[in-house]
Each structure stands twice: as structure tokens, then as C-alpha cells.
Amino acid sequence: MERSVRGPDGRDWVVHGYRFRRPPWRQLGSGFGLLDPDEGFGLVYVPLLLVYVVLAPLTLVVFPLVVFLAEAAVRAAWSLVASPRWVEAVHEGPAFSRMTWVTDAGHEQAVVEQVSRQLELGYDRVQPHRARFLGFR
Numbered sequence: 001m002e003r004s005v006r007g008p009d010g011r012d013w014v015v016h017g018y019r020f021r022r023p024p025w026r027q028l029g030s031g032f033g034l035l036d037p038d039e040g041f042g043l044v045y046v047p048l049l050l051v052y053v054v055l056a057p058l059t060l061v062v063f064p065l066v067v068f069l070a071e072a073a074v075r076a077a078w079s080l081v082a083s084p085r086w087v088e089a090v091h092e093g094p095a096f097s098r099m100t101w102v103t104d105a106g107h108e109q110a111v112v113e114q115v116s117r118q119l120e121l122g123y124d125r126v127q128p129h130r131a132r133f134l135g136f137r
Contacts, residue, residue, distance in 0.1 A: 001016065001017050001108070001109055001112050002014065002015070002016040002017075002112075003015045003016070003112060003113075003116040005116045005117075005119050005120040006120070007119050007120060007122050008120075008121070008122040009122060011091050011093055011097075012091065012092070012093070013089050013090065013091050013116075013119045014089070014090050014091075014092075015087065015088070015089045015090075015112055015115050015116045015119065016087070016088060016090075016112065017085050017086065017087045017088075017108040017109070017111065017112045018085065018086055018088075019079045019084075019085050019086075019105075020075060020076055020079040021075065021086055022072055022075070083104045083105045083106075084102055084103075084104065084105075085102070085103055085104065085105050085107075085108040085111075086100060086101070086102055086134075087100070087101045087102075087103060087108065087111045087112055087115060087128075087131065088100050088101075089115050089116075089119060089126070096137075097136070097137070098136070098137045099115075099126060099133070099135075099136050100133075100134040100135055100136075101115070101128060101131040101132060101133055101134060102131065102132050102134055103128075103130055103131040103132070104130070107129075107130040107131070110128075110129075110130070111128045111129075111130065111131045114128035114129065114131075115128050
């Protein structure tokens with residue numbers, strides 16, 4: 001469900017509910033920690049540098065991509081049987097804003113309606129019933 005509303009301040013908002021949230025992109029550290037910049041760079045470190053060069057694509061691209069895809073698949077499967085639903089209000093204007101709430105499946109439509117109405121009326125704090133505020137960006 002999606003609704004578009006305009007607040008009294010002229011900002012246009014799009015409010016929508018959804019059941020699946022893609023996982024955030026996570027940065028994984030290399031985990032090696034073998035080259036210390038405080039130490040002198042001697043011939044002993046040349047093989048380690050080669051290992052870094054060979055393993056860099058794996059640690060910077062492949063492993064994070066595999067983790068992201070696995071987590072997305074688990075979240076997608078879980079969203080089919082779980083009750084949580086997310087409601088977002090997004091303003092795409094020059095000062096981008098996004099507010100997010102979580103509710104259950106039975107109240108998703110009511111929360112979308114409440115958020116839309118409160119934004120339309122210009123509430124300072126949007127507080128729909130039966131929803132927990134997650135954050136503001």
C-alpha cells in the first residue's frame with residue numbers, strides 16, 4: 001500500500017508499507033593485520049604483500065557479496081511467514097528525509113493511513129498507534 005501526501009509546509013511525502021527489507025551492505029575487514037605500518041618494510045613482507053594482492057578481490061568483493069546475498073535470501077524467506085511490516089515516509093526534496101516504523105501485518109494499513117494523515121496535518125512528531133519508531137534519516 002502506498003499513499004502520497006503534501007504537508008502544510010509544501011513538502012511531498014510518499015508513505016508505503018512493505019514486508020521485506022533488504023539487508024544493509026556490510027563492510028568486512030580483511031582480518032589479516034600482518035603488515036604493520038610502524039614496522040620497516042623489508043624483504044620478509046614481499047610474500048605477504050603478494051598474498052594481500054591475491055586475496056584483496058575475495059575479501060573486498062566476493063565475501064561481502066556472498067554474505068549480502070545469503071542474508072537477503074534468508075530475509076526474503078522469513079518475510080513470507082513472519083508478521084513484522086515496515087512503514088516508511090519518504091520526502092525526496094532538497095532536504096531528503098526518511099522515517100521508518102515497524103508494526104505487525106494486521107495493522108500495516110492503519111499505520112500507513114495514520115502516518116499519511118499526520119504528515120498531511122503537519123504534526124511535529126508523527127506517532128501512529130501500534131507501531132514502533134525505528135529512526136529518522
